[in-house]
Structures are given as structure tokens and as C-alpha cells.
Amino acid sequence: MKLVVDIRRKRHPGKAKDTIGRLAFSAESGEFVAIVGPSGAGKTTLLKIIAGLDKDYEGGLDGAGDDARLGFVFQEPRLLPWLNVADNLRLVTPALSPALSDAEIDAGLAKVGLADTAAQFPLRLSGGMQRRVALLRAFLVRPELLLLDEPFISLDAPTAESLYQVLAELRSDVLPTTLLVTHDLREALALADRVLFVSHSPAQLILDYPIRLPKPRRRDDDAVSEMHRALIAQYPELLGGLGTARPNKEAA
Template structure:
């Protein structure tokens, strides 16, 4: 049985003032198997975040059907870290563990902060974190609940490329260690190739499924910028329609070949 199955026959935003109704999704179907990592890729504004919100159950105003285990633990990493600035790092993580054994909570927080490289930050207020550290704290908050299903909405957007690549490698390690089911959104093809098992491409709005492709890379190749770039170039060369959809945005993004490997 799929960990998540979603059919969106239609999703529109209602008219507001002089702005007319806007159709954003149309006949989009996807499923994610247990332990699989599926990336949703498409141009900016095509409805990727809307689709993720529907999958999370945050947006129920659509025509279609969502099927997932309601008892499964779900974690959502948003585009912004969404930490409570007046709370400490530990308190931000403790906030999502309200139904867990309190005798285990502190140990779990300490362990997950160590996993993301934030050892010793439990008492630091979230407002004092750099953006890169806040992104790490958001990842820690997601993994501390031991999610069965992890949703990520461009979690490294607005970071400089070396920092973003460092966090992609960190996330890859976390995903390999915890083996959770993942559905994530990105507009960066090289990021999707690095992190996902399967790629689902959306057209411009109103978004439809353009293609679904497997990622033919092993664990070591995902960590090699040259292998990721070669896979990206091969996919775009073989799929003219994908190239027309993605190359304008991709051309503006830094090539992973120019990334600085973290020390």
C-alpha cells in the first residue's frame, strides 16, 4: 500500500476583488511508496507548494482524493524555518513532542541536534540563529518526531549555494539514516536528482503532470557534483519538453560544478 496517494482533479483559488478565480492544479496524480523519496519539480508559481499543502491535509478545498495513514507521524519543513524566535532551540523542538514520554524528550532533542551539527544550542534563542543554523534547527524539529512521512517545501531556498549544498548533504545523510518516506518540492533539478529516488515534473500553471522519471544514481554518486550534473544534462538532453520547461530557471541557478565542497 502506498504511504501517500493523491489525486487532484482541480484546485482553484477563488476570485478576490478584481482578481478573477485562478486554476492552479488540474488532473495531478501521484503516489509515494513507503521509504521512497519523490521530488516535485516545476517552474515558480506553478502550484508545487499548493500540492504539498494538500498532501499535508492543510488545504482541503480541492476536487479529488487524498489517501494516507492518519496514524502516521507527519513532519513538514516549510520554505521559512518558522521557529518561535522568543523560544530557545530546545523549546522549539519540545513544542512538537507534546504527546511523547517527557522522560525521553530531552535525550531525543540532544541527539537530533547533534545529528544536524547544532550541539550545545539547546539554550540559544531561535532569534539568535543565523539563517543556516535556523534551517538546521527546522530539520531537527522535523526529525525529532521520527516522522513516517516527511514533507519539504524548498527547505534551502534563499541560502547561498555552498551553504545550501552543505545542508543537502546533511539532509541526504539524515534520510539514509532514518529511511522515512519523503515528498518534497524544488525548482532546482540538480537538488532533486541528488535527494530523490523519483522525479515528478509539473507544467506551468494550471499545473499538470508532464513526466515521471527515475533517478539512476547510487548513494556515492549523489554526493558527487559531477555525477549529479551529468545526470541532469543527460535528462534534459533526452527530454526536450523538460528542457523547455526547466532551462530558463536552471540557467539562472548556479551549476553544482561551481559549488564549494563543505569542509
């Protein structure tokens, strides 16, 4: 599913300035696009608009909203502690017919490395295991559009790397158009096909950067490390979201 985003203005009620300014981009069907920018730049607000959770903005979307099969993974796993893992997964599939069977749930959990956990309650699982459940939940609807709002934040590097692999395996079956919000440039370079850098609030696009390295990649790969170094050297103000991405002439 191709996604076209054209936001002209978004301001939260009671705020003195806009959260998002003019922000327009597209993502091709099956493409993985990362969005990187400073804290408070409106990245989560952007995902909520694309998901149809926030309709109070000026602009338009094509390929998103109420008609798209949507998977959304949040910064926290958001599992209900009084339901076991299987029932947490069933919450997002009430419209599926026939309903998910126990065997299908067990197969999905085994695929993400959580065999024999269907009857467990979330508080008995580690943080990394809870995030595996959250990833699986997002894919049970076979999404056309997948939104990831810093789903790997605060994880140690080995746990994050294992979840990158889980995400890649789940995506390979469905190939949803994917948007990942992250503060971690190495993570973006390891996972995405393109990185969109946005400015501080009001968010605007300051650089659209294609990644032409073969997949799969790890965040500590030499090629990823070199691309990270070159980007920061060429655009020293990039991660601060300062205005347009002005290249460092000495590094260019």
C-alpha cells in the same frame, strides 16, 4: 508508508482558473520523490493538500492526512524568536509521552552539528543553523511522511551540501516517504529517487523520471551534471512547464 495522490481539480477562491488540474502519482514507502516545476505551478498547494492543511479540492489521497505521522519543513525555518532552540523543538512534540528530555534534545542537536545550542535563541543562529533546527524538528515525531517545501532555497552551495548530508543522515534512521518541492533540478537529481515534473498552472504531471544513480550523490558530481545536461537537451521545454514533455528529436 505508501502515498497515493489523485487530485482532479483545485481552485483557490476568487481565482479565474484552477491551480492544480488532474495530478495523480504514487510514492512507495521510504521513497524520495522530488517535484520540479515553474513558479506559481501549485507545488506548495499540493504539499498543503497532502498534509491535510487544505481540504478544499476535488480528488482523494491514500496514506496521508490526519492519521499519518507527518514532518513538514517549510521554505523558512519558522522558529519562534522568543523561544530558545530547545523550546522550539518541544513545540512539535506535545503528544509524545514521555516528553523529550534535555538529554534527548541535546543528542538530536549534536547529530545535526549543533551541540551546545539548546539554550540559544534563533536570531543568534545563522540561516544555515536555523535550517538544521527546522530539519531536526521535522524528524522528532519520527515521520512516516516527510514534506519538504524548498527547504534549501537561497542557501549558498557549501551550506546546501552540508544540509543535504544532514537530511540523508536523519532519513536513514526513519526512512519516511519523502516529497521535496524544488526549483533546483540539480538538487532534485542529487537527492531523489524520482523526479516528477509538473506543468505551469493548472499543474499536471508532464514527466515521471527515475534516477538510477547510486547514493550518496553531490549536485556537482559528474554523473549528476551529465544527467542534468541530457534531460535539458532532450526536453528543452521541461523546466518551463510547457504542456507535455516533448523530446528534442535531435537530442533523443
